[in-house]
Amino acid sequence: MTTVRIDERIATHRASLSPQERRAADTLLQHLDDLATYRAAELADLAGVSKATMSRLFRSLGYADFDEVRDHLRAQRVAGEPRQLNAPASLPAHARAEAATIATVVGQPGVVPAVAALASARRVHVVGWRGSHAVALHLRQQLAQARPDVRLAPLPGQVMGEELADVDAGDAVLLVGFRRRPVGFSAFLADAVATGADIVLLADPTAADHRRHLGPRGTWLGCPIATELAFDSYAAAMSMAAVLADGVLAARGAAGRERVTTISNAYLRLREIE
Structure with a gap:
């Protein structure tokens, strides 16, 4: 009970x-x-x-x-339910804990092979559901500044079958899997691994059991999101997005810099941003 x-x-x-x-x-x-x-x-x-x-x-x-x-x-x-366990919460202590988590997350060894996979892949598929979708959306936006053909899945109202049909060897799948994942998460991971694509799994410790299914072309990026507050924090995940995109931009060299310039010029022509 x-x-x-x-x-x-x-x-x-x-x-x-x-x-x-x-x-x-x-x-x-x-x-x-x-x-x-x-x-x-x-x-x-x-x-x-x-x-x-x-x-x-x-x-x-x-x-x-x-x-x-x-x-x-x-x-x-x-398990991810928003519950207040301490009252009042110490915000200075929370800020210190966040800083320590970010430092640990962005310094882990898996960042180097993850950047290499994302920079060299023919296409990058960024995938995330529920709370992970916001991180995936931001990752896609950041990576698209540095390299071409970065796709986001699932799109609103869509399922994953048609997305997997386009994944094969030579691609990279950046799978965001923070807690309260959908039931089909493990099945999607297994199918993604079977395509022969490079897999990068960005997830909190509750997804640790999925690490053994990544295969030889898989990279694990651990990213805790638990806090002493009632809600999870994605601060470290967003910092990881910046670190991965920065690494990809550096790895792409002149092609990456030219892409940034091309996008910025398009913003100006279309008057899309201030």
Whole structure:
């Protein structure tokens, strides 16, 4: 039962709860987003019930005590759900942690082979779903400044079958796979590897099991996104996008510089930017 969310447990057991326990349960639901920041006694006061009633509620829901509730909420946060675990959050500490993560991410050895693959490929396919799609979109925009034929997938309203049909040896697939990935992620990775293309997997530690499926032409770029805040941070991922694009631009040499100039001149002719 440990995987069942606390709100689902309340819904399942509500009919069997006493009136006081229901009152306490309603308070838990009202504070679900920041529940872990309270103590059990504080929750009892908020609900207007005794600490004994609150303890009985936790046991009725299948928890030994409030510490187990906290552990359950932390597990949900690790899975990617936005949950406040500390209140108030220390923003200076958050900023320091972000800086340390960025330094580790951009300095990892996999950056060099990833840049080489992205610079030399005939075509680059940048792929990402859900939260990963925003990173993929930015990566595509950055890489397209440095080299031609950079594609983004999936496009709105599209599925992946037709995208894979165009991938073959000589291409590179930059797959962004941060947590809360779609169910078909592993199947897509397997099919992409089977094409013979170079694969670059940019993902957080929850995707570590996928590393063994990358094959000899695969590169892993680990990028943590977990924070002490309620939401994940993609600061390191965006820094990685800049580092990869910078590396590709340098590797392309004169061709890359000429492309930047051509694009900038097009902006001016079309009056697209200030």
